[in-house]
Amino acid sequence: MIPFNRFGLSGNELAYVQEALGRQTSGDGPFCRRAEALLEEIFGVPRVLVTTSCTHALEMSAILLEIGPGDEVIVPSFTFVSTVNAFVLRGATPVFADVRPDTLNLDERLLGALVTPKTKAIVPVHYAGVGCEMDEIGRVAAESGIAIVEDNAHGLLGSYRGRRLGTFGALATQSFHETKNIACGEGGALVVADARHAERAEILREKGTNRARFFRGQIDKYTWVDVGSSYVLSDVLAAILLGQLEARERIQARRRAIWERYAEALRAWAPAAGVSLPLVPPHCEQAFHMFYLLLPDLAQRTAFIAHLASRGVAAVFHYQPLHLSPMGVRFGGRAGACPVTESVSERLVRLPFHTTLSSEEQAKVIDAVTSFQA
Numbered sequence: 001m002i003p004f005n006r007f008g009l010s011g012n013e014l015a016y017v018q019e020a021l022g023r024q025t026s027g028d029g030p031f032c033r034r035a036e037a038l039l040e041e042i043f044g045v046p047r048v049l050v051t052t053s054c055t056h057a058l059e060m061s062a063i064l065l066e067i068g069p070g071d072e073v074i075v076p077s078f079t080f081v082s083t084v085n086a087f088v089l090r091g092a093t094p095v096f097a098d099v100r101p102d103t104l105n106l107d108e109r110l111l112g113a114l115v116t117p118k119t120k121a122i123v124p125v126h127y128a129g130v131g132c133e134m135d136e137i138g139r140v141a142a143e144s145g146i147a148i149v150e151d152n153a154h155g156l157l158g159s160y161r162g163r164r165l166g167t168f169g170a171l172a173t174q175s176f177h178e179t180k181n182i183a184c185g186e187g188g189a190l191v192v193a194d195a196r197h198a199e200r201a202e203i204l205r206e207k208g209t210n211r212a213r214f215f216r217g218q219i220d221k222y223t224w225v226d227v228g229s230s231y232v233l234s235d236v237l238a239a240i241l242l243g244q245l246e247a248r249e250r251i252q253a254r255r256r257a258i259w260e261r262y263a264e265a266l267r268a269w270a271p272a273a274g275v276s277l278p279l280v281p282p283h284c285e286q287a288f289h290m291f292y293l294l295l296p297d298l299a300q301r302t303a304f305i306a307h308l309a310s311r312g313v314a315a316v317f318h319y320q321p322l323h324l325s326p327m328g329v330r331f332g333g334r335a336g337a338c339p340v341t342e343s344v345s346e347r348l349v350r351l352p353f354h355t356t357l358s359s360e361e362q363a364k365v366i367d368a369v370t371s372f373q374a
């Protein structure tokens with residue numbers, strides 16, 4: 001079976017892990033700091049903190065923005081649960097926005113009707129690593145004094161009108177989960193573009209203590225100063241992360257080649273089969289996070305996934321509408337509220353996409369796809 005995802009070594013990961021094991025395995029060590037310095041350079045922001053996951057970086061964002069009961073947060077319904085759950089954990093009410101039918105990103109044209117005096121944050125997700133319409137989202141947020149937190153789990157190294165995804169919000173979050181472009185098993189980062197959040201973010205990450213200042217020699221003992229939790233990434237995982245980050249150009253070049261070959265090979269087949277290919281607007285430099293297809297309906301998607309499986313290819317669907325989940329319904333979600341999300345969640349399929357996908361394997365995937373008869 002050709003797997004949907006497979007971790008690939010791309011550089012110095014193993015040598016760095018060995019170094020970490022002989023020196024420091026707990027968090028906030030030399031590899032964490034080197035990975036952070038490299039991410040700060042990539043994003044051009046004052047501070048990046050590596051974390052145990054993107055989920056935890058989102059939770060830190062909600063605490064930093066002091067979001068609580070009575071506050072509303074606008075989120076796409078078509079996303080991973082953590083985008084929303086991180087804010088619900090603080091007591092906020094999620095307000096689900098539908099997505100655009102072309103990019104599957106939060107539909108900025110709906111924001112005007114969703115913003116209320118209680119709106120505290122908008123959380124755009126750059127689906128598949130293609131930028132949301134940040135000009136309009138930024139305009140609405142600035143006009144109403146609303147914070148932007150980018151869930152940039154898919155968008156590392158992508159950009160929108162020449163500006164890096166992950167630098168539009170006061171805060172942005174990254175994921176280094178095994179399924180992401182740059183991976184260390186489980187891991188994430190909080191990208192702090194607004195330097196006012198940097199010091200408190202360090203405290204939240206260290207169980208509410210000022211331990212980071214202590215280790216920099218800025219204070220002579222550390223103590224409990226705020227709320228917090230254990231969001232620090234182990235230096236062993238940071239060693240893998242640094243190896244991957246240093247190899248980012250090779251990783252991205254390989255992902256680009258795979259993406260472009262799928263697009264080229266399926267260009268003629270797709271319209272004849274009633275299938276849509278991903279759309280990347282000309283002002284978006286995508287991050288090559290995934291290659292998806294939109295089938296005509298749920299029945300055909302089910303048949304398509306089964307057909308691929310019978311040919312030894314693991315293809316998978318993606319997010320289910322959050323507003324229709326048991327938790328979403330508790331917040332007033334109902335069928336028909338986000339029609340694009342409801343439609344694409346039943347029709348989307350992701351093809352195998354990882355740096356270890358060989359040319360022969362990709363040819364086999366393409367053959368399996370184009371031999372599908374609806």
Ligand SMILES: *Cc1c(COP(=O)(O)O)cnc(C)c1O
Pocket residue numbers: 052053054055056079080082083125151153154174175176177186187188
């Ligand atoms: C993967 C993902 C997350 C969660 O990342 P973890 O690092 O596993 O917590 C959050 N949001 C989106 C959009 C994701 O794709």
